[in-house]
Amino acid sequence: MGNNFKMVAKTLFGFEELLSKELRNLGASNVVEGVRNVSFEGDNGFMYKANLCLRTAIKIIKPIHSFRVRDEKDLYRKIYAMDWTEYLSVSETFAIDATVNSEQFTHSLYVSQKTKDAIVDKFRDTDGTRPDVDVKDPDLRINIHIHNNECNVSLDSSGYSLHKRGYRTATNIAPINEVLASGLLLLSGWDGQCDFMDPMCGSGTMLTEAAMIACNIPANINRKSFAFEKWTDFDAELYEKIVDSSLKKTREFHHKIIGYDKAPSAVRKAQDNIENANLDEYITVERKDFFKTSKQTEGTLHMCFNPPYGERLDIEMENFYSAIGDTLKQGYPGTNAWFVTSNLPALKFVGLRPSRKIKVFNSHLESRLVKYEMYEGSKKAKYQNRTEK
Numbered sequence: 129m130g131n132n133f134k135m136v137a138k139t140l141f142g143f144e145e146l147l148s149k150e151l152r153n154l155g156a157s158n159v160v161e162g163v164r165n166v167s168f169e170g171d172n173g174f175m176y177k178a179n180l181c182l183r184t185a186i187k188i189i190k191p192i193h194s195f196r197v198r199d200e201k202d203l204y205r206k207i208y209a210m211d212w213t214e215y216l217s218v219s220e221t222f223a224i225d226a227t228v229n230s231e232q233f234t235h236s237l238y239v240s241q242k243t244k245d246a247i248v249d250k251f252r253d254t255d256g257t258r259p260d261v262d263v264k265d266p267d268l269r270i271n272i273h274i275h276n277n278e279c280n281v282s283l284d285s286s287g288y289s290l291h292k293r294g295y296r297t298a299t300n301i302a303p304i305n306e307v308l309a310s311g312l313l314l315l316s317g318w319d320g321q322c323d324f325m326d327p328m329c330g331s332g333t334m335l336t337e338a339a340m341i342a343c344n345i346p347a348n349i350n351r352k353s354f355a356f357e358k359w360t361d362f363d364a365e366l367y368e369k370i371v372d373s374s375l376k377k378t379r380e381f382h383h384k385i386i387g388y389d390k391a392p393s394a395v396r397k398a399q400d401n402i403e404n405a406n407l408d409e410y411i412t413v414e415r416k417d418f419f420k421t422s423k424q425t426e427g428t429l430h431m432c433f434n435p436p437y438g439e440r441l442d443i444e445m446e447n448f449y450s451a452i453g454d455t456l457k458q459g460y461p462g463t464n465a466w467f468v469t470s471n472l473p474a475l476k477f478v479g480l481r482p483s484r485k486i487k488v489f490n491s492h493l494e495s496r497l498v499k500y501e502m503y504e505g506s507k508k509a510k511y512q513n514r515t516e517k
Contacts, residue, residue, distance in 0.1 A: 132157070135175060136167045136282070137185040142488045143311040147184045154181060172363060175285050176370045179354045183310040183337070183347040186289050189271050189282040197279040199232055200242050207246035207281070215283060215360065218255050221262035222247065225284065226272040233274050243272050267358045287355030294350035295336060295405035303331050304434045308490060310337040310347065312497055313432055315486055316466040318342075320381055322428040327418035328435055329387030332398030332411070338432070339407045342381040346374045350405055381410055384425060388416040419451045422459030431465040434490075449477035456480065456502050463502040470495040 139147045144161045148168075151159050154177060156168035170178065178188050193210055197203045216222055226239040233239055244261060247270075251258045269284035291307040313334070318324065320342025326334040340347060348354075349371075356362055389395050398413045423429055435452065449471075456465050457480065469475065470493035475482070484499040 131171045132169045133171070134158075134167060134169055134191055135178070135285075136162075136165050136189050136191065137178065137182065138165045138187045138189070139184050140164065140186065140308060140311060140489060142315075142486070143184045143307075146311055146314050147182065150182050150184060151178070154178065172361070173366050173370055175356060176354075176367050177374065179286055179290065179356065180348050180370065181346045181374055182290070183341070184307055184314065185286075186291060186307055187284060187286045188290075189284050189286075191280055191282045193281040195279055196277050197232075197274065198277065200238070203233075203239065203274075203279065204242050204246045206279070207243050208250050210250075210281070212247055212250055216247075216259055216268050217360075218251055218257050218259050220267035220358075221260050221265075222268040222270060223261060223263050223266040224270050224272060226274070228274045230274050230276050232277070239272055239274060243270070269355050283355075283359075285354065285356040285359075287353065290348060292351070293348055293405075294352055296331065296333065296401045297404060304333050305491070306333055306337060306347075308488075309333045309434075310341065312434075312466070312468055312488065313338055313341055315488070315497055316430070316432050316464075316499065318430055318432060320379075320383070322430050323384045323386070323425045325386045325388075325429055325431045326433045327388045327421070327431065328433050329389050329398050329413060330394050330434070330436075332387060332401045332413060334432060334434065335385055335387045335398065335411050335413070336402055336405050336407060339381070339385050339402075339410045340405070342383075342385070343407075343410070344377055344379050345407075346371075349375070385411045386424075387411065387413040388418055388421065389413070390415065390417040419455050421455070423461065423463060427462065429460065429463040431460070431463055431467075433467045435467055435469060437469060437471050445471065445474050446477045449474045450479055453478035453480045453500075456500055460502050462504045465500045465502060466497060468495050468497045472496060 137147055141164055144166055147166045148159045148161050151166060151168050156170050158169045160167045175188060195206050224240040224243050226236040228236045228239055248258045269287060271282040271284050273280045291305045293306050318338060318341055324338050329335055387398055392415055395413050395415045402408050402411050468490060470490050480500045482498040483501050486497040488495050488497050
């Protein structure tokens with residue numbers, strides 16, 4: 129293997145620019161944004177670092193082969209022709225993930241099956257025995273992507289999705305995905321330079337990700353493992369060095385991170401998860417109904433939250449969203465309030481004009497991340513102060 133090779137980091141729609149910025153900051157070269165992915169180059173050590181540190185990546189894959197493919201026989205033949213002993217031995221297990229976007233290939237499971245057959249047959253023909261498939265915890269996870277007639281074969285260096293950070297053991301009914309939470313925070317401009325609040329914190333994901341950004345803690349420091357640790361060329365010593373040097377880049381945080389939730393069970397879950405992430409010294413979670421609160425801190429407050437949504441809010445949607453607007457207006461001067469919602473018609477009930485609207489997706493729901501600027505005193509006074517200076 130040469131020193132540097134191409135990799136692809138997968139992400140959520142709308143986070144491509146954030147991810148390419150993260151990659152550049154980490155030291156990647158040839159960073160190119162795609163749709164829901166960013167390609168880049170680096171060495172093995174950089175692959176370890178990308179998995180450990182990237183906040184907005186879902187997976188890091190390493191392309192090993194690409195070819196044009198006409199039909200399933202052609203696919204089988206070309207997969208069979210590859211030298212799989214470079215990546216896999218007969219005593220190890222493997223799994224295939226396939227995604228297809230093609231007129232010829234319409235079933236990803238069928239593509240997975242064909243790929244598995246080709247690999248197994250190749251080993252059987254050359255060694256007389258074959259590696260087993262283990263879908264849950266394989267030694268090697270192979271990624272097949274077919275777009276029209278182009279087939280890309282990659283190795284999955286992450287394993288299970290990178291949103292599974294390892295700190296969250298307790299969740300609510302619909303917890304926000306950690307990568308989504310982190311991306312929303314970065315889109316909102318959160319950088320740890322003031323107090324932070326999530327007034328509807330649920331199981332504490334937004335609070336935990338906010339603290340990790342503020343302290344520059346590697347996003348996946350609490351994960352038990354990555355897929356690359358089972359690769360034949362895994363360098364444990366190099367990986368330890370990368371973990372150590374990433375931890376040396378953490379910084380102190382001198383402000384408050386506050387979470388409210390009115391459900392006692394949510395408060396308990398949030399506290400458990402925050403403790404798992406070793407961040408309880410930075411974050412306070414209290415049982416409070418946001419609509420009965422007011423700002424308790426001095427200076428600017430950065431607020432970012434994911435209001436509960438879904439069927440249970442249908443009846444009170446209008447009241448709920450107008451209560452958000454009223455609470456911000458009456459109780460939270462000097463606050464930059466951001467929240468995400470997939471209930472786009474409900475935004476008109478907030479009764480405030482958003483200063484920003486960013487299109488994002490919350491799982492498959494098209495959503496908006498909106499920003500409301502609550503000035504100290506009136507907007508007019510703020511403008512006059514600015515012009516008199």
